[in-house]
Amino acid sequence: xxxxxxxxxxxxxxxxxxxxxxxxxxxxxxxxxxxxxxxxxxxxxxxxxxxxxxxxxxxxxxxxxxxxxxxxxxxxxxxxxxxxxxxxxxxxxxxxxxxxxxxxxxxxxxxxxxxxxxxxxxxxxxxxxxxxxxxxxxxxxxxxxxxxxxxxxxxxxxxxxxxxxxxxxxxxxxxxxxxxxxxxxxxxxxxxxxx
Ligand SMILES: [Zn+2]
Numbered sequence: 300x301x302x303x304x305x306x307x308x309x310x311x312x313x314x315x316x317x318x319x320x321x322x323x324x325x326x327x328x329x330x331x332x333x334x335x336x337x338x339x340x341x342x343x344x345x346x347x348x349x350x351x352x353x354x355x356x357x358x359x360x361x362x363x364x365x366x367x368x369x370x371x372x373x374x375x376x377x378x379x380x381x382x383x384x385x386x387x388x389x390x391x392x393x394x395x396x397x398x399x400x401x402x403x404x405x406x407x408x409x410x411x412x413x414x415x416x417x418x419x420x421x422x423x424x425x426x427x428x429x430x431x432x433x434x435x436x437x438x439x440x441x442x443x444x445x446x447x448x449x450x451x452x453x454x455x456x457x458x459x460x461x462x463x464x465x466x467x468x469x470x471x472x473x474x475x476x477x478x479x480x481x482x483x484x485x486x487x488x489x490x491x492x493x494x
Pocket of ligand 1: 481
């Protein structure tokens with residue numbers, strides 16, 4: 300899987316997967332984590348997908364290991380010592396193979412290889428936030444990112460809901476697919492009124 304990380308058509312396919320699922324659903328490390336959670340937790344597949352989306356966002360925006368591990372303790376999971384160790388090692392793999400915003404879209408392991416090889420990393424052309432929170436961070440970093448020749452498109456994934464179940468309660472403005480739905484269901488917009 301290593302040699303896939305720097306190649307454009309595969310990177311593009313990965314971005315599509317990311318847009319459809321909210322996390323890199325075809326990444327072997329995420330698959331491993333999903334299987335672990337199906338086996339070791341009481342969560343159903345939908346809950347696990349929600350958790351993986353949160354996890355991906357946390358990692359992509361620079362969360363450290365404690366933040367990431369905290370997502371699991373916040374859920375009130377109880378794992379045996381043996382399972383906790385296994386979870387920690389799976390998460391390490393997930394973290395090392397997630398493209399992060401701060402690494403210009405490289406995974407830590409791919410960036411390390413590029414730097415060892417003395418090559419200039421090839422950067423994505425445009426980056427697009429999937430949640431209002433991500434948009435806020437990208438907006439702050441926009442001048443620095445654009446200096447690298449990467450365009451930041453804050454609106455590409457944003458939706459201004461024209462109608463929906465939540466019409467009455469909706470606040471004016473932009474909604475991103477991974478934002479909490481304004482109807483108060485607690486689900487992501489794209490999984491609720493944005494469907
Ligand atoms: Zn809703």
